[in-house]
Amino acid sequence: YITKPIHQAEVLARVKTHLRIRDLTLSLQAQAKTLQKTNAELNQTLAELKETQSQLVESEKMAALGGLVAGIAHEINTPIGVGVTAASTLHDETQYFLKSYASGHLKRSELDDYIETAQTSSQLILANLQRAADLVKSFKQVAVDQSSLEYRQFLVKPYLEDILLSLTPQLKHTNHIIEITGDDQISVTSYPGALSQVVTNLVMNSLMHAYQKGQAGHLHFHLACNGDRLILEYSDDGCGMTPETLKKIYNPFFTTKQGRGGSGLGLHIVYNVVTQKMRGTIQCESQVGVGTKFMMKIPLNISTELPESAVPENVQL
Structure with missing residues (x-):
């Protein structure tokens, strides 16, 4: 009023x-x-x-x-x-x-x-x-x-960022720094779910095996192209592995953390997914006290690696 x-x-x-x-x-x-x-x-x-x-x-x-x-x-x-x-x-x-x-x-x-x-x-x-x-x-x-069992075209770096975001619950309670470097415009036609499995298992392997509790580490992905291949490198600066351990890392059920949460299947899955599902190759280098590095070469276009019968009609070779 x-x-x-x-x-x-x-x-x-x-x-x-x-x-x-x-x-x-x-x-x-x-x-x-x-x-x-x-x-x-x-x-x-x-x-x-x-x-x-x-x-x-x-x-x-x-x-x-x-x-x-x-x-x-x-x-x-x-x-x-x-x-x-x-x-x-x-x-x-x-x-x-x-x-x-x-x-x-x-x-x-x-x-x-x-x-x-x-x-x-x-x-x-x-x-x-x-x-x-x-x-x-x-x-x-x-x-x-x-x-999903299907492949599609996607930008690698943004997708890696999404995968790492999904690992936030595992990473947030650590002191680790994780980064992605290299060409952020690389696009591939491949299986994004398979790449997610590879990245997740590599990071979790580092978290479980490479560092002592509370230790700060540096986890690093690097992207590049070489001809018709995506070069994906992943490294950590953790405790590294002995030559004897390095020979066994892809063996199923091999783990140095038996009884402490290690299934021994993580790197076995990584190897099979990269070489079979993604039609690529993978190598590993490691040095005790220095760290571990994985180098993967993956086709930029998976459809060129598959039999014609496995390629959908709407995909051009």
Whole structure:
């Protein structure tokens, strides 16, 4: 209400304040809807991941995807939690603000404080929803590829980044630095799920075998092309291996961590996937106290390595 006599400046100020309240309320409602939509998409993605997991046959694939499902739930919990807290704070502040306004005792300082809170909360909500959306996208792509038997064209470096993002739960509690260098425009037509298996097993092998607990390490992927081959190098600066151990690393069930979580299948899977599924080659160099390096050569176009009967009609050789 407005007391008489009516002053134009007061009327304009009241109208302006009311419009700002309406805009802020609409913004809060829109952000709440966005949060609900993201939560629904997250639940749908988790359901799809679990469904994909149930369809996998090989035990190592199932274990990897199980870790992926647990990883996405764990990682997304943080940005969603921050978003919910910010939305709750903004809601509480809005209720207090509306009561003050309705009573006619709203102070300019209270309006300024509310606007600042609304802006800060909105930024937090939007930033964390975007973080959650990015995580969902990366996890979903890697999970789908792991269960797919088909090949497709993709950029190698961005896909490696997605794979490493899916390994965040394993990497975040370490002091390791992991980086990807080389040509970021290399595109291949190959099996992305197979590449995911290779990268995941190489990184997990380093985490399990190369370093002492709490030790900081440097894990490094390097990309290059040589003719019609992708050159993918992976190295760590861990404890390295003796020549005797190096001879046995691809043997199934060989592990130096027997009884401590090592299945002895990781590098065996890497070797079989690179040489059979991806039609490539793999070599390993290692020196005690220096580290280990794997060098893989993989066809840039897998369709040229397959029998014509195995190539879909829509793929040109």
